[in-house]
Amino acid sequence: MKTAVLIGLSRHRIGVDGSGVTTLVAFHGCPLNCKYCLNPQALSPEGVWKRFTPEELFRAVSKDDLYFRATGGGITFGGGEPLLSGIEILQFHSICLHKDKKWKINIETSLNMPQLYVEMLKDVVDHWIIDIKDMNPHIYKAYTGKDNKQVISNLQYLIDNNAKITARVPLITGFNTELDVKNSILSLERMGIIDIDRFSYTVKKH
């Protein structure tokens, strides 16, 4: 079995990343390089916290089985970029099925990965929480160092497959404006996304 490389695990979260009580499982590694990275340990070799096999991860998160079942909650995979660890998530999910645990599976992702990774998890993830950054490709590139074409085509793929989506659109000091945020929201609405979370990064340069 593959080993999940983690930067942290956060229990008893309510209303921040999926319905009910959730445990955030944060993976190491990310293809982006956001100027105000919220989890810089995901990008640094020193940021590795623990390595778990999917079986060990299952045992670690099972402590909160009662909370998950009582509240309709479950596991939120974040990071870093959790799609990089899609195989480990699949293995974790098959253990859940085997043990008859019907916890919700949420994923917090930039979606900036080849479509294959999204396809792999399409039937496993209940709720996709997508960090859009900005829909404008120039702003996106200036902020993350990468193109956002793949984000938009993956987004369309999820829409076409009736996935539950929350799109997160931040105001990013020094990179976009209120007008840019409005334009991003309009583009997302035109694609058919209804659940849009607009917020501001409170950032410190590092």
Ligand code: SF4
């Ligand atoms: S996507 Fe997240 S983890 Fe990756 S560089 Fe951006 S803020 Fe950091």
